Amino acid sequence: KLQDSAAVAQRPLDCLLYGIVGPNTGISSQFQMLEKARDWGFKVPTIAKLCKTTTEVFDFIDYWDVHRHELPYETDGVVIKVNNLQHQDELGYTAKSPRWAMAYKFKAEQVSTVLNEITYQVGRTGAITPVANLEPVLLAGTTVKRASLHNADQIEKLDIREGDTVFVEKGGEIIPKIVGVDFSKRDTNSQPTEYITHCPECGTQLVRSEGDAKHYCTNFYGCPTQITGRIQHFISRKAMDIEGLGGETVELLFKEGLIRNYADLYILTKEQIVPLERMAEKSAENLVKGVAESVNIPFERVLFALGIRFVGETVAKKLAKAYKNIDALMTASIDDLKAVDEIGERIAQSVIEFFQNERNLDSIARLKSYGLQFELSKDKLLNQTELLKGKTFVVSGVFETISRNELKKLIEDNGAKVGSSISSKTSFLVAGDKMGPSKRSKAESLAVPIISERDFLDMLN
Numbered sequence: 001k002l003q004d005s006a007a008v009a010q011r012p013l014d015c016l017l018y019g020i021v022g023p024n025t026g027i028s029s030q031f032q033m034l035e036k037a038r039d040w041g042f043k044v045p046t047i048a049k050l051c052k053t054t055t056e057v058f059d060f061i062d063y064w065d066v067h068r069h070e071l072p073y074e075t076d077g078v079v080i081k082v083n084n085l086q087h088q089d090e091l092g093y094t095a096k097s098p099r100w101a102m103a104y105k106f107k108a109e110q111v112s113t114v115l116n117e118i119t120y121q122v123g124r125t126g127a128i129t130p131v132a133n134l135e136p137v138l139l140a141g142t143t144v145k146r147a148s149l150h151n152a153d154q155i156e157k158l159d160i161r162e163g164d165t166v167f168v169e170k171g172g173e174i175i176p177k178i179v180g181v182d183f184s185k186r187d188t189n190s191q192p193t194e195y196i197t198h199c200p201e202c203g204t205q206l207v208r209s210e211g212d213a214k215h216y217c218t219n220f221y222g223c224p225t226q227i228t229g230r231i232q233h234f235i236s237r238k239a240m241d242i243e244g245l246g247g248e249t250v251e252l253l254f255k256e257g258l259i260r261n262y263a264d265l266y267i268l269t270k271e272q273i274v275p276l277e278r279m280a281e282k283s284a285e286n287l288v289k290g291v292a293e294s295v296n297i298p299f300e301r302v303l304f305a306l307g308i309r310f311v312g313e314t315v316a317k318k319l320a321k322a323y324k325n326i327d328a329l330m331t332a333s334i335d336d337l338k339a340v341d342e343i344g345e346r347i348a349q350s351v352i353e354f355f356q357n358e359r360n361l362d363s364i365a366r367l368k369s370y371g372l373q374f375e376l377s378k379d380k381l382l383n384q385t386e387l388l389k390g391k392t393f394v395v396s397g398v399f400e401t402i403s404r405n406e407l408k409k410l411i412e413d414n415g416a417k418v419g420s421s422i423s424s425k426t427s428f429l430v431a432g433d434k435m436g437p438s439k440r441s442k443a444e445s446l447a448v449p450i451i452s453e454r455d456f457l458d459m460l461n
């Protein structure tokens with residue numbers, strides 16, 4: 001977060017490299033990649049090892065679990081990767097991570113401290129998160145004062161109470177975690193924690209639906225924290241990325257009655273902002289300018305910014321691509337939504353509910369009138385057809401005239417889906433060179449047509 005490059009230069013930052021990416025590198029394995037990068041003069045870790053068996057992998061892990069403290073940097077685990085790049089390509093990726101690499105985390109450092117108080121935070125969707133306020137304690141190089149307790153079940157499971165001595169861990173995550181209570185130190189008068197029944201911000205009675213771990217404040221349009229939380233999400237970097245406007249200013253503008261929802265941002269004037277606390281001519285000008293410029297932010301990010309529950313960045317992209325504009329999305333049925341790749345019941349239901357709400361429809365109509373992007377940009381729509389609509393393709397092997405990723409993009413741009421494995425729902429298997437024999441026999445047993453790269457390209461002409 002430091003903006004001063006001179007200050008950043010003072011920090012002992014370093015960078016170690018693990019891979020080379022590019023076409024025709026002539027490299028066929030992960031290990032070769034490291035060696036080549038080292039040859040070229042990049043800083044590459046010296047302790048990588050090429051293992052032949054899982055026993056060797058575990059020996060490596062056990063060794064570094066003990067000796068990692070001797071390294072000149074801190075590390076919390078080991079990454080195990082498939083060495084052969086061809087195999088990596090075959091394995092591919094899930095939505096979130098590669099299937100050919102796996103992290104092994106060392107047992108986290110643990111300390112004990114006193115839990116002073118449990119407080120409750122209200123998120124932008126109304127979800128309540130209990131927070132443990134701890135007696136500050138040093139853990140893995142940082143002072144820990146707070147930890148998330150997640151939900152009521154977690155509190156009950158740990159039987160955690162104010163005044164308890166608790167064990168805190170910091171694993172791979174940045175946020176520390178409470179893993180248990182030191183019952184030997186519990187005060188004999190201690191009483192079980194009673195979870196709150198009403199919203200700490202607006203006093204509304206909390207609701208917990210079946211199958212949901214969290215309690216919710218359902219006063220979505222009246223609970224101040226939810227209102228500001230939604231606006232803060234709207235302006236955040238990955239959403240509308242409005243320059244000159246930060247979370248605290250949103251709270252201030254709300255407190256002063258200048259904004260009640262994100263659409264109100266677009267009618268703010270400099271004259272309204274200048275008189276506010278900590279504001280000046282220049283900052284007010286920047287704010288209004290930042291808001292005005294955000295009308296160019298592409299549709300998929302506007303969709304993410306709207307704050308539909310369960311619609312994160314990736315889902316917003318999928319929906320934008322599938323529906324191409326907001327009007328098509330707004331009229332989609334639940335079954336239609338569920339047919340989109342990676343959209344399940346929970347997300348589909350949430351999208352439907354969002355567009356049934358009059359206030360949301362009103363905000364969208366206003367945002368449209370202010371010129372925000374509610375359809376995919378022209379260049380994204382270019383070359384998109386529905387030639388392959390309703391079909392699912394699985395891609396395997398190496399191709400001659402096109403890369404695997406270009407091929408997948410062509411499939412999606414022409415209205416079809418890319419499947420990750422062959423099933424009875426697969427329409428075609430596009431087979432390249434060196435395709436795995438198991439894929440071929442699976443396709444044959446399910447009578448899935450196997451086509452060549454040429455056959456596929458012909459479909460588009």
Ligand SMILES: [Zn+2]
Binds near residue numbers: 219223224
């Ligand atoms: Zn509330």
